[in-house]
Amino acid sequence: MTTIVERIGTLSIGRVETVTAEELRIALFNETPQATALNTGTPTGFPRINAYMLIPNETGAVVAVIKEISIVRANPGLGKHDEALVDLPFPARTVIAIPFGTLLREGNDGDSQPLYALERGVPVLPSVGDPVLLPTATQLRSIVEAKTNDRLIQIGSAPFAGNARVWVHPDKLFGRHLAVLGNTGSGKSCSVAGIVRWSLESAAAVAQAAVQEGEQAQPANARFIILDPNGEYSQAFNDGTLPVRRFAVGGKGSASPLTVPGWLWNGQEWAAFTSAQPGVQRPILLRALRQLRNAGSSAMTARAQAIRRYTGYVRQIEQLYADLPQSVAGFPRNRDFGSLLEGLVGLTESDEAALAAYGDDVADLTAAIVAARAPVEAVRASRHWTSANSSGYNDFQPGDLQTVLAELHTITDAFSIAATHGEISEDAPVRFDVSALPDRIYDVAMATGGQTLNNVEPLINRVQVMLGDAGLRPVIDTEGASSLSEWLAALLGPGEGATEPLAILDLSLVPSDVVHVAVAVISRLIFEALQRHIKETNETLPTVLVLEEAHSFVRKDADVGASAQAADLCRQTFERIAREGRKFGLGLVLASQRPSELSPTVLAQCNSFLLHRIVNDVDQNLVRRLVPDALGGLLGELPTLPSQQAILLGWAVPTPVLVRIRDLQKPQRPKSDDPQFWETWLRDKGVLPDWQRIAGSWEQPDEDVQIPDSLDAATGDETDTDQDGP
Numbered sequence: 001m002t003t004i005v006e007r008i009g010t011l012s013i014g015r016v017e018t019v020t021a022e023e024l025r026i027a028l029f030n031e032t033p034q035a036t037a038l039n040t041g042t043p044t045g046f047p048r049i050n051a052y053m054l055i056p057n058e059t060g061a062v063v064a065v066i067k068e069i070s071i072v073r074a075n076p077g078l079g080k081h082d083e084a085l086v087d088l089p090f091p092a093r094t095v096i097a098i099p100f101g102t103l104l105r106e107g108n109d110g111d112s113q114p115l116y117a118l119e120r121g122v123p124v125l126p127s128v129g130d131p132v133l134l135p136t137a138t139q140l141r142s143i144v145e146a147k148t149n150d151r152l153i154q155i156g157s158a159p160f161a162g163n164a165r166v167w168v169h170p171d172k173l174f175g176r177h178l179a180v181l182g183n184t185g186s187g188k189s190c191s192v193a194g195i196v197r198w199s200l201e202s203a204a205a206v207a208q209a210a211v212q213e214g215e216q217a218q219p220a221n222a223r224f225i226i227l228d229p230n231g232e233y234s235q236a237f238n239d240g241t242l243p244v245r246r247f248a249v250g251g252k253g254s255a256s257p258l259t260v261p262g263w264l265w266n267g268q269e270w271a272a273f274t275s276a277q278p279g280v281q282r283p284i285l286l287r288a289l290r291q292l293r294n295a296g297s298s299a300m301t302a303r304a305q306a307i308r309r310y311t312g313y314v315r316q317i318e319q320l321y322a323d324l325p326q327s328v329a330g331f332p333r334n335r336d337f338g339s340l341l342e343g344l345v346g347l348t349e350s351d352e353a354a355l356a357a358y359g360d361d362v363a364d365l366t367a368a369i370v371a372a373r374a375p376v377e378a379v380r381a382s383r384h385w386t387s388a389n390s391s392g393y394n395d396f397q398p399g400d401l402q403t404v405l406a407e408l409h410t411i412t413d414a415f416s417i418a419a420t421h422g423e424i425s426e427d428a429p430v431r432f433d434v435s436a437l438p439d440r441i442y443d444v445a446m447a448t449g450g451q452t453l454n455n456v457e458p459l460i461n462r463v464q465v466m467l468g469d470a471g472l473r474p475v476i477d478t479e480g481a482s483s484l485s486e487w488l489a490a491l492l493g494p495g496e497g498a499t500e501p502l503a504i505l506d507l508s509l510v511p512s513d514v515v516h517v518a519v520a521v522i523s524r525l526i527f528e529a530l531q532r533h534i535k536e537t538n539e540t541l542p543t544v545l546v547l548e549e550a551h552s553f554v555r556k557d558a559d560v561g562a563s564a565q566a567a568d569l570c571r572q573t574f575e576r577i578a579r580e581g582r583k584f585g586l587g588l589v590l591a592s593q594r595p596s597e598l599s600p601t602v603l604a605q606c607n608s609f610l611l612h613r614i615v616n617d618v619d620q621n622l623v624r625r626l627v628p629d630a631l632g633g634l635l636g637e638l639p640t641l642p643s644q645q646a647i648l649l650g651w652a653v654p655t656p657v658l659v660r661i662r663d664l665q666k667p668q669r670p671k672s673d674d675p676q677f678w679e680t681w682l683r684d685k686g687v688l689p690d691w692q693r694i695a696g697s698w699e700q701p702d703e704d705v706q707i708p709d710s711l712d713a714a715t716g717d718e719t720d721t722d723q724d725g726p
């Protein structure tokens with residue numbers, strides 16, 4: 001069998017003339033081919049930018065990639081020099097190449113063909129005069145193809161390396177996040193769909209082979225979740241070869257309803273969605289959420305109901321206080337106020353008895369109620385008179401009202417203090433009736449004091465409008481999965497008998513007001529679910545989360561406008577996943593047209609890149625900075641890459657490589673055809689619009705959704721705002 005050295009004679013194409021650590025200058029022999037080399041066994045285009053050359057040494061061969069080809073007008077040189085002739089410059093071809101790795105011999109394969117393996121780095125640089133060779137087809141494959149054990153998923157071929165196949169190992173491709181970047185129409189979505197498809201097909205093929213060897217058939221324990229803002233992926237997996245779970249708003253066709261129930265959102269997500277301001281609105285919103293989540297416990301219900309009764313008194317007395325002295329002076333006003341105090345004292349007695357049933361859970365509240373009774377009774381008694389045949393009240397003084405108010409406030413305060421310990425937090429995904437939220441915010445604001453209500457009124461209105469929106473209701477309301485576990489099982493696949501490794505979430509019909517929050521909630525819940533899985537089992541549950549159009553969800557700059565808080569929150573969620581996801585088995589695949597608009601934190605955490613055509617120079621520069629590789633030269637191809645070709649670099653491949661992504665059949669491609677103006681003009685394609693139907697569905701997205709009455713009652717009388725029954 002020939003070694004590299006033995007074949008020098010046939011493959012030699014030039015000599016090293018200059019060596020620096022960064023690059024080699026190589027003079028090509030005159031007889032070296034001009035366009036196609038035949039001496040490698042198969043016709044090879046040569047010389048070509050980004051093609052590979054070998055310089056043999058004692059351990060194997062240094063691998064260099066061609067960066068520049070030029071003609072230098074040099075003298076013919078010694079040996080050919082003839083004293084009798086005038087010494088004219090003679091054109092000589094020169095190549096500048098960057099050394100980047102070493103090809104080592106790794107024994108022979110089954111057919112006793114030599115095997116090689118590429119090591120990154122060049123321990124011994126070549127020297128001047130060293131011969132330069134063209135790699136053979138086998139050697140080319142060894143340069144661009146992954147190590148034998150890593151050859152699991154074939155994603156394409158390498159045109160600069162004799163169309164050697166480009167393989168990736170899923171652990172490397174998904175384990176440290178992949179960014180797929182490129183202009184519109186450059187083929188990102190096709191590549192993503194292809195990578196997902198070929199990954200699952202490879203796993204299925206291995207499983208199938210195992211079945212043929214007599215093992216029991218087992219569905220792949222794989223999890224891919226595609227967040228699909230344009231609704232283009234559903235079609236790509238429609239061909240029935242892969243089991244898929246589909247989700248879309250309203251559950252059209254074979255898709256299940258896509259829901260992100262409001263009770264799954266944490267406090268921050270609610271605050272972002274409602275744009276609650278930090279000062280007053282946010283604490284009240286969070287407290288309202290906490291109360292609603294706790295309402296399921298009967299002690300909390302009793303507590304909340306009791307508090308609401310005292311809050312009612314606070315309001316009445318505050319109103320009276322505002323109109324002093326008329327409001328509680330003279331008959332019948334002084335008598336009315338006296339009766340109000342009688343009622344209040346009676347209430348403290350009946351509440352003490354009623355709350356006794358809940359024991360320690362309400363001890364603090366009971367204590368506050370009992371403590372208030374005596375002072376209130378003292379105020380009442382001090383104005384009370386009795387005569388032989390009648391009784392009544394004298395005028396009350398401002399101090400009287402103040403005393404009573406102070407006592408009532410100790411009771412309502414007992415609520416907010418108690419609400420912070422030993423109970424469910426505002427973030428827990430505990431189910432509650434989302435439509436009761438406006439009422440509850442109102443109650444909490446009341447309990448805090450009438451003044452707060454002015455600040456909170458806009459928040460209540462916002463929540464009411466949002467919950468009343470026919471487009472939003474199907475997404476955020478409670479009509480979705482009935483429990484957290486069911487929701488997770490639908491999204492991440494059931495634990496037992498999981499047969500669909502792929503879930504496609506069509507976000508195209510999710511109203512834009514909620515899409516950021518929805519994406520944030522879904523991603524956070526997936527992340528936290530995987531975190532909890534690892535806590536329970538000590539094993540990761542490898543999951544790939546694909547985010548298309550990442551620039552709109554993981555923006556670099558703070559967004560402005562109504563959804564600014566939600567966009568911020570969404571970015572923070574993904575930054576967290578990018579930073580910590582790897583530890584919990586969550587791999588991100590981000591696809592974006594505008595790398596320069598993506599959050600740098602997220603991009604910096606991506607360890608593999610699939611770069612399609614990028615024309616814009618801001619984006620090109622950004623991409624260059626991301627790739628601190630001596631092989632950045634390959635990136636010069638970026639503006640001219642045809643669609644379906646991309647540069648794959650980073651952790652997933654031994655060396656950056658230009659890949660022609662495998663073909664996807666038309667039905668397997670994401671639906672993103674270019675509009676066909678001409679054919680439509682000529683009526684060869686397309687259908688005429690039916691505006692009536694479009695307007696109909698636009699005006700009434702969901703006709704059978706009724707807005708419950710409770711929403712209209714939110715700012716009404718406090719006595720009928722009780723929404724927290726179990």
Ligand SMILES: Nc1ncnc2c1ncn2[C@@H]1O[C@H](COP(=O)(O)OP(=O)(O)OP(=O)(O)O)[C@@H](O)[C@H]1O
Pocket residue numbers: 182183184185186187188189190191194593643644661662663664665669670672673674
């Ligand atoms: N692997 C492939 N196999 C077959 N066709 C492909 C492949 N990659 C790209 N194409 C062709 O390129 C077109 C555009 O690809 P694609 O929709 O993936 O672009 P994109 O980068 O996602 O664009 P956008 O940013 O607008 O979403 C496809 O419609 C398809 O015709």
Ligand SMILES: [Mg+2]
Pocket residue numbers: 188189190672
């Ligand atoms: Mg796309």
